[in-house]
Amino acid sequence: MHYTVLGAGAMGLRYGVLLQEVAGMKVDFVDNWDPEVDTIHSQGGVFVSRDGEDKHLVPINIYRPEEYTGDPDAYIIFCKQMGLQKMLTECAHFFKPHQYAITCMNGMGHIEKINQYFPQEHVLGGTALIATVLNGPGDVDFIGRPGAGTMNICPQTEVADDFTHQVVTDFQAAHLNPNLTDNFVGTLMAKVTFNSVVNTLCTMFEITMGEFIASPVAEKLSRQLIDEAYSACEAAGIQLLNTREEEWQSVVHVSRDANPLHYPSMYQDMSKNRPTEVDYINGYIYEVGHAHGFEATTHNFLRNLVHLAEFGKTFDMDAFRAAVLAR
Template identity: 70%
Template structure:
């Protein structure tokens, strides 16, 4: 089948490049000028694995307004807060035969996608696959070849022939998909995973493998997982895992699959970009309020991440330098006065 990836960031590039390497026809569409122009100028994207063996992979990339392709499947990997505008710019090449697969972080995207694609042609996925965009046109796949996995489910929870073909082709690409028939439970499992890993690693600027070594890692993680499960139980959402299995997933992925990975939220905040915390911890908190439950730890962490975002707007180095220069001038003035 032919695939078009909407959003050529870290995860979009990983999915698209792996499918292309498996022999499938893949195009990329993006709205970030620097990404599009850099990839075009260097005639491809530089791909590394755990920082090693950087090589150029030729890819086709387009702005939405110029794209003329007719894909069978769209793979959506934008940021939550970018999705509405992205879809509006792309709708000219949508049609009533295309399927869409989304493995975005957080929640809020399904309703937006349903404005263009019916439930029968939408698959929701969750990816436990670490990838870092070092800079425009330069991506690093974290973990050895074949590392990582994903869950995927039809919004209707009734897999059809096209679904099985997508799963088969994702398998050939080494994405290790697991097809489920629990749509919301599948999506929320990753939201809960990210509510632990993304926020805690981001707040303390550590990799997943560093977080899991902490003697308080389990206590913090289990507290967040328990609150999230309490919310889902009240909302009538049956999750894929038990509470214990969810923690074991966090532990295994942190220790074994992606110990060197900085989560995407950390990547965003380190580059002074808006994070998706409102669609992860914030979503859990707001869902809880709808069912008369207050997930206070998730709300507290959401606000801490927003404080970190806000602090990034200050030029700390420049401020310190100005203070030092002011102190130096004051000392010189005092010395001159005493002389």
């Protein structure tokens, strides 16, 4: 199989490199972030480490959207929600009717955009409990021992065809530990709920997942957010993949056992003064409930707190002080 990764960030690199290096697949990468493309070209590949150790160069083929002429069997899409539409628009010239789209992006809102270019019959959606950090352009750190992390994957039609089964086989060979499900929206929303707890709270208080779960209030905070998310989904007629108790246990396991030293991706964005995906996580949960008569007020409150923190990170205090003194 030939895969092309759209978005050579932390997770795109992890999936693509493992499929190339471990599973032996042909893999290309496409990215529209110039520093990433230029750095990988100049150094002849991407530097890969694991938990900060064994840093080594992995040669990869990376292109800008306007340069790419490949014809893969499937695209693996790992963009930030805010940049997805731009990436799809720039890449549309090489999409073909026989190709599939596979995505394990954080948050919600991406499937509708992907369906503008790929029919439901050719879309596989998933979620990844796999921790990865992009240290900088051309430098990625895989968190956890080899084979760490799991993922769920589901065809949008909820009926697995032969291609879907081949993807699962390839992902198994790459040690991505895929689990094939038959509940598309419920699968995606279970990860949105997980992220609405761990990503958001770790980001707000600048702590690792292990620090969060060690807190005496972690369970109380988690269950409140989980309960609100499930109630919002129930109001909308969405059956989540897990029960409320299973969702809490997932938060415990991933935070305490799998990735205790990891700062979630939202924290990584915040720390680098980049916009976060909170509108597509906590905000999405609130909007789903609101549209069906349920007010997930805690999620909405957290969304606004994150936006306040984003504002504070980028606020020009020197200019503000000068303006106040000039009054």
